[in-house]
Amino acid sequence: MSALLRVAKLNAAYAAAIDADRLEAWPDFFVEHCLYKITSAENHKRGYSAGIVYADSRAMLRDRVTALRTANIYERQSYRHIVGLPVLGATGADGIASETPFLVLRITRDGRTDLFASGVYVDRISDEAGGLRFAERIVVCDSSHFDTLLAIPL
């Protein structure tokens, strides 16, 4: 399978896990010492290091899922990811560089479906033991405005 297809398949599986509320599977798409960050194009361009979500370990991703399941209070909602084709960059010792555009629709309890976020995944993907995992996934949202809350990961 070509690298392009392998990355596209990874992205598809990632989106499907979130959209089907299989959040417990979400951390497994990452290597143990990963970086997952949600930011905006403007923050990314300015080199601001903080994210709306910032996790520099897979354990932190699991903590987020636990918090969403057991701690945080928010109204029932779900996402639908529409993920474009990846644009692959150089492959080096630190993995495959990839950028993939996305749209996320949010479906809320009152029945509304809203365009919630658009942007690009800026990824570095580790290719070890025949499997692809995200060493780094920076979710760069096009807008710096976020509606009310961002509970479920993008």
Place this chain on the structure above:
Amino acid sequence: MPDALLPYPASLPGWEGDLTRVPFWVYCDERLMKLEQERVFEGPVWNFLCLEDEIASPGDWRTTVVGQMPVVVARDTDGSIAAFENRCAHRGALICLDNAGSGATDFQCVYHAWRYDLRGNLRSIAFQRGVKGKGGMPSGFRIGEHGPRQLRVTTMRGLVFGTFSDDTPVLGDFIGPDVLARFDRVLGGRKIEIIGRFVEVLPNNWKLYAENARDSYHASLLHLFFATFKLNRLSQGGGLVVSPNGGCSVSETIAPTEADDQSYSGMRSVDDDYRLEDARLMDVVDEHPDRVRHQIVTVFPNFVLQKTQNAMALRFFTPKDVDRTNLEWIYFGYADDAPEMRKRRLRHLNLGGPAGFVSMEDGCVGGFVERGIATAEKESAIVEMGGAGIESQATRATEASVRGFWSLWRQMTGL
């Protein structure tokens, strides 16, 4: 109140009773918005504008809003800071169209090229004398008599504030010495650096968020993180400070002691089995001589300074509509942070913002109230925890600072 203000509309409902009852109509009546713009945001208050560092050099500028009014903040050639309404004197178009810029020597409206200096003074008008002796402005037209409204600007610990009123006391007096001391705790002495900037769009009236930020009573009940990790149990040390004018406040929590606390048993938000896999979310390093782990400072009407563990943020929120509010988060660290401390701040910031383990709920509850009171304009909220006063208290099981907010709001609106 000066006579020039709008008369209080007779058609608006009143406010029966004292500060322990807040009539729900004040969160949903569109007619109040204009009154609040004129009497509160353009009244005797200090509006947060930006950080000094964002306009560090002459010619640097930013746009922001004072309530609903678009505003430009700029560093003048002499190093002073000026702020003015972002509205051309001619036809009212925006003068500056972007969020920020640098290297400006003047501002020119794109519509008809009317030109302003960095303080917002009108300097020239295109074709003022017409073309080839025809057209142009009448000879009696004085450009010095026209221009966007200008703010009086002050700075404090690297932050820039502005006011439209000549009656606004100096900022230190407005917030009072106890609140000022907590500003100094976080901002005094060390240069700060912005590390993130996001806007959270809230589905509720701006005053519901102003109350939430002052409400130390809800924190350990709504937010499981605080209670479980003993960040903020009401029986932990700490307390509430309210400024003499009522409008500004500090809520603070001291680091937990070993003594266990049963006062929450049976309530939803306690879950002693809940543990983090990555405990670095809570690996606080005390940076101040005290043991305060969580500090929320509010400044009337719409500004918050927060330090939770090692995460620091400024927040300010402005009305977009009667039931929509833009909450801006400015995350910051100290410019001389060691790399490890900076990463710690980034991790601790997971508690704040629209995805924050703690604050995501604050983003929602205003909407729950807004929807809950849809037809309750004749009913009132109860704000009676800790009595009826607005004085500082050695507990956070009180709503004194929420009443303080309303005390100053009523004084300014005349309601």
